[in-house]
Amino acid sequence: MTEFYGALAVLLLLSITAGLGRILRGPTPADRMLAAQLFGTTGVTILLLLAHGLHMSALQDVALVFALLAALAAIAFVRRVWQPPAAKGGKGDH
Structure with a gap:
């Protein structure tokens, strides 16, 4: 079963590398x-x-801190x- 968790971790690392491309290309700060x-x-x-x-409960604590x-x-x-939209009208426009 440990090999299964390792394989899933590697698959998730590939997901992170795909996200790295988004960080480098942008186009907006929100992306x-x-x-x-x-x-x-x-x-x-x-x-x-x-x-x-790996039966290491300390990694759960590290995961909590990262979250x-x-x-x-x-x-x-x-x-x-984030900038709130500017008020366009008078006091009664909500």
Whole structure:
């Protein structure tokens, strides 16, 4: 069963390399951020597969930390880049 988890981890690493192309090409910062989120999600999944396949529970803790960091990175990106639409009319336009 350990070979199965290793094969899945390699397949997920190939997914990360495809996401690397999206980060390099863009074209928008949102595309790059979504690819970075792919890295975070896939990295967490790889760590959980390895933790289960190698019976190393410490890798589960590392995966949890990575998941929290990925969520914080997404929040930081949205707060820094996203601009709310400007109000076009007076006070009564909602």
